[in-house]
Amino acid sequence: MTTNTSTRFRSTTQAKRSRRSAQDRRVALLFLTPAALGFLVFLIWPTVRGIWLSFTEYNLLTPEKFVGLANYERLFSDPVFWHSLGVTVQYVLINIGLQTSIALVVALLMHRLTQSTLLRGIILAPYLVSNVVTAIVFLWILDVQFGVANQVLEWIGVGKIGFLSDETWAIPTIALINVWRHVGYTALLIFAGLQMLPEDVYEAARLDGAGEIRSFFSITLPLLRPIMALVLIMTVIGSFQVFDTVAVTTGGGPANATNVLQLYIYDMAFGRFQFGYASAMSVALLLVLGIITFIQFRLTRAGSNDMN
Template sequence: MQTVGARPDAAGPPLSLVGRDRAAAQGKKRDDRRVGWLFLLPVLIGFVVFYAYPTVRGVWYSLTDYSLLKDPSYVGGANYGHLIDDKQFWNALKVTGYYVVVNIFSQTVLALGLAALMHRLTRSVVLRATLLVPWLVPNVTIGLLWAWLLDPNLGFVNHLLGQAGLDTTLSFNSPTWAMPLVGLVSSWAYTGYTALLLYAGMLQIPQHLYDSASIDGAGEVRTFRSITLPLLRPAPEL
């Protein structure tokens, strides 16, 4: 007996093929590489225009005798030969290295100490926002502010040093203090931001490790040296 509405003569795909196509569709992974390259395209264009091309062009100009009044002429490595014999170049390299050592060392040590204090003592949002304020101040404002604070005659810092009976030649005009002050002022501006990066890395360290160390009787210094520092190394931006 034939069921009403059924069409025995209607041809359809075998059930085995339907199941196979469905399994293949479910097992096929979505390819997002084209979409990824589309999102990266603006960044790549900016990198080529503002970094790669100027770098290649600068290297080419370094191998030429170039002035604004005539076309550049290729001279090979003659410019580098003159650079090696230039005393001002080596002095500038020495001053730059000195600045990097003062800036990076002081900034890293201070930021690491601030991050450790925030992580172990307080996690105040207000404190974190306050640490970020110097980083938000424009560099021109920072330079004017510290030039006024370190003024030999009217500066507040030298006034305090004079009240304490110390030397009041702490200024950017001093041949002895100019470079250390530039490095320390830069550290003051960026220490808070670096501290927040280190603090974010410390938050990723499992709390049970500190609890275990406390149960074993480890102090803060031992905990910092044996747990915080080793596990903080993989943190980004260090």
């Protein structure tokens, strides 16, 4: 009798769990549906459409004409494309190097000295300003004739510098503008990673006589590697897509010195209505980003965790 009762109880419990599980799946699907639709409509479909257009000749006024690999053949022999890619790589190297280094220092200072919520808000504030507004403000500040920065440089005897009008200064200046805007967000990502590091490891290191610098290179950096890998992948992908800051401040000048790849793609698509060729360059950029992300993932061993 007891055995039958126990069996019925288990069966009833399993049935309730099955119903609850099915109900949870329905609720989960209900919440996931809008995001999935948005993903399909705004990401998957444009990607597939762009890949198809890269094999066509299309200008909005006439039907699409399939041309095979002609756009890609043109791309490989286009000196402006390779120049734009080189300018973009130059921007990415400056931006990522400075942004990651500064963000790491800021995150370490916050972790060691203060964890104030107000300070985190202040550090994040530039990231909340749109790229266009940031570019306009710095365009005024760095103006050769009337900008505050050049007025100060002239007052201290350095002389005026064409930050956005000189070929040598233009790309580093744009990189620094975007470093100012994004460094707080990157620092908070690294700070979140620092919060997860086990404190007992540092206590053991202090007992063994390890100083701050030794602990940083032997403990902090190795344990922080998965977070740093994620940050690098995100920032590199974002940096390769730089557009609005350049479009507002220099428009690709002077003498194509800041004609980054995204600006060249935009000009081909919406300036010259060569959507097929613009799509081919977009697909090429997608492949470049995919290769770079794969290499970063493998080199940084982002899939493993040193805390285990």
